[in-house]
Amino acid sequence: MATMKKESVKTMETMPNKGAWTAEEDRKLAEVIATHGAKRWRTIASKAALNRCGKSCRLRWLNYLRPNIKRGNISDQEEDLILRLHKLLGNRWSLIAGRLPGRTDNEIKNYWNSHLSKKINKKGKQIEASNRECQKIEKKTVEISLELKEDNKPHNGSEEGSNVNFNIDDLFDFTDEDTLNMEWMSRFLEMDEA
DNA sequence: AACAACCTCAACCGCATCAGA
DNA sequence: GTCTGATGCGGTTGAGGTTGT
Numbered sequence: 255m256a257t258m259k260k261e262s263v264k265t266m267e268t269m270p271n272k273g274a275w276t277a278e279e280d281r282k283l284a285e286v287i288a289t290h291g292a293k294r295w296r297t298i299a300s301k302a303a304l305n306r307c308g309k310s311c312r313l314r315w316l317n318y319l320r321p322n323i324k325r326g327n328i329s330d331q332e333e334d335l336i337l338r339l340h341k342l343l344g345n346r347w348s349l350i351a352g353r354l355p356g357r358t359d360n361e362i363k364n365y366w367n368s369h370l371s372k373k374i375n376k377k378g379k380q381i382e383a384s385n386r387e388c389q390k391i392e393k394k395t396v397e398i399s400l401e402l403k404e405d406n407k408p409h410n411g412s413e414e415g416s417n418v419n420f421n422i423d424d425l426f427d428f429t430d431e432d433t434l435n436m437e438w439m440s441r442f443l444e445m446d447e448a
Numbered sequence: 449a450a451c452a453a454c455c456t457c458a459a460c461c462g463c464a465t466c467a468g469a
Numbered sequence: 470g471t472c473t474g475a476t477g478c479g480g481t482t483g484a485g486g487t488t489g490t
Contacts, residue, residue, distance in 0.1 A: 272459080272460075273458095273459075273460095273484095274458075274459080274484090275458085275459090293475095293476090294475080295475075295476075296474085296475070296476095308475075308476085309460085309461090309475095309476080309477095310459075310460080312476075312477085313458090313459070313460085314458090314459085316477095317458075317459085318458080345479065345480090346478090346479090347478075347479065348477075348478060348479085359477095359478075359479085360457080360458075360459085360479095361457080363479070363480085364456070364457050364458085365456095365457095367456095367457095367480095368455065368456060368457080369456095
């Protein structure tokens with residue numbers, strides 16, 4: 255990918271190199287990191303003589319050159335984990351990445367923005383629709399119960415004697431998902447404490 | 449075949465936080 | 470305590486690829 259942003263000649267002359275990394279740059283950077291370690295990025299940048307800033311070198315190393323980087327598609331299992339972690343942590347990409355060996359925060363962020371956010375929106379719309387349906391049913395249930403109350407009301411106006419036993423729990427159909435999430439979250443937090 | 453619209457992902461930017469002097 | 474440089478993080482951009490018309 256020959257990524258070269260539109261820049262004036264002056265900027266090109268004075269600013270550090272920008273755009274896509276070449277194989278040669280990667281090799282030089284890896285070489286310097288091998289001898290000096292992955293810290294003091296500004297020093298690394300100058301030792302590698304790449305005409306790139308320390309920040310760029312760090313990013314390149316973390317997202318591309320670092321060993322044990324897992325390349326390729328995100329598995330269903332990983333996707334599920336990302337979804338759960340995002341639910342728990344929000345856009346804390348580096349924390350999420352920390353729970354996915356071999357994956358980088360940038361990769362997860364990109365995956366979220368291009369795949370999962372769309373999925374969530376889609377699901378969100380479905381949930382909205384089903385919520386609307388639930389509200390309709392709820393409204394109807396309340397109407398019916400009020401009608402029944404009216405019918406069973408003694409003519410002296412007392413509430414006693416009503417046959418309507420209204421159980422609030424019957425209105426909600428809880429799935430096991432919330433319970434599972436709570437259990438999973440506890441396990442996750444235990445991992446951090448360990 | 450040509451063009452537009454959309455998608456992906458590497459790289460950049462700005463800000464926040466950390467660490468050492 | 471505070472100043473300064475280094476590092477880390479999340480948001481954004483845009484080139485190149487893919488798909489649709």
